[in-house]
Amino acid sequence: MQASVPIDRACRSWPGRFETNDAGAWGWNLYNFNFAPVLASWPDLLAGLETTLELSASAMAIGLVVSVILAAAKTSGPKPLRFVVDVYVEIIRNTPFLVQIFFIYFGLPSLGLRLTPTSAALLALVVNFSAYATEIIRAGIESIHLGQIEAGRALGLSGVQIFVYVILKPALRNVYPAMTSQFIYLMLTSSVVSAISAGDLAAAGNDIQSRTFASFEVYIVVTLIYLIMSVGFSAIFSAIERAVFNYPLGR
């Protein structure tokens, strides 16, 4: 698919490569981008996109529940439990996601837990996300000072009112930005599950690549889709932030 063109013209039309052309002359050969086979495989890309979104959303939903429990254990649990949560958080945050997913997908079957690629991917994403989310929620809980709760009590608020208006709402406001950027990070990290062929967007890219050999074009398209998703999500999240947390803070 490479056309030989005179050097002076080709240099202006990159990318290409220096090599001997058909006529035997040393020169710059133009690379022809070929997006047609990639765009023709759009149903595969769409299916992969759906899996990526599903994996990220379910990992976030399950991970939030897990991390609220872990954060509660870490802030107010007994000492041995706090230590266990600490060990979990430190191990996950200090080892690569790729090794975690290999451990879960290839290592756990020897303990009798055999998972399909998709459930292994989901488990790995939940385990990974929960470790980071636990720290975020813990910071949110610790951002509420005891004095605020006492002030609420002094104003005669009920227990439920104190929890909702004094603890939950300000804590959510403090946690929200970190949590949403963690979600975008989770979505980008989920591309690594393609290493065990979990059928996500990156895995769809790998399949198309091995079928069409249009490697560069495939990954340009897939990367663009990821970019659109992260830019889109970050726009949606900040719109929600402006709508929900628009009341003034302090004086």
Place this chain on the structure above:
Amino acid sequence: MIRAFGWGEVLFIVWALRWTLALSAIAFIGGGICGLAVALARTSTSRALRLVTTGFIRLFQGTPLLMQLFLVYFGMSIFGLGIDPWAAAAVALSLHAAAFLAEIWRGCIEAIPPGQNEAATALGLTWGSRMRYVILPQAMKIAVAPTVGFLVQLVKGTSLAAIIGFTELTRSGQIISNATFQPFLVFSLVAGLYFVICWPLSFLASRLERRLARATAR
């Protein structure tokens, strides 16, 4: 034939650690040099420079590192540089590090009160001297903790080079796991080795952060 998981295999994996460390070092140095340039351009007064560097940072922070690795890996062959996992991993991770370090350092540069820059300008210092003697020395103090924190992310990121076939720690684990059929042991060892590198760095980062918070709190 299935190989036993003996000391030879353990040594093979531990020895592969040097490639993980080498790749991290190259990416950190390359990313540090580019990242400083991008951070300076990002905080400059030129609108065009700010626009271009913001785009660069957004692009690398908004796409998966794995895709960046693939694009550099396959892109290099298109540009006639041949297929070389070493070079591709080094270039991709350097660019990735450049974008993240630039964003971290931009924050540190902008944290220096504008009065410092104005006073230095009033004294007739050129942009270069202002940066070299006034802004950067102060920004560096704030930058140490988050930079060490990013180093952890970078060391973990080098594991993705295994997917394009660069034999570092994770890839050597895969090789041994395929030969010995002991994935549980092998990947525990690999994870343990990453932990041994990353955890002290994380610990150092949070200690530096606390120390800085104490020093600046009044």
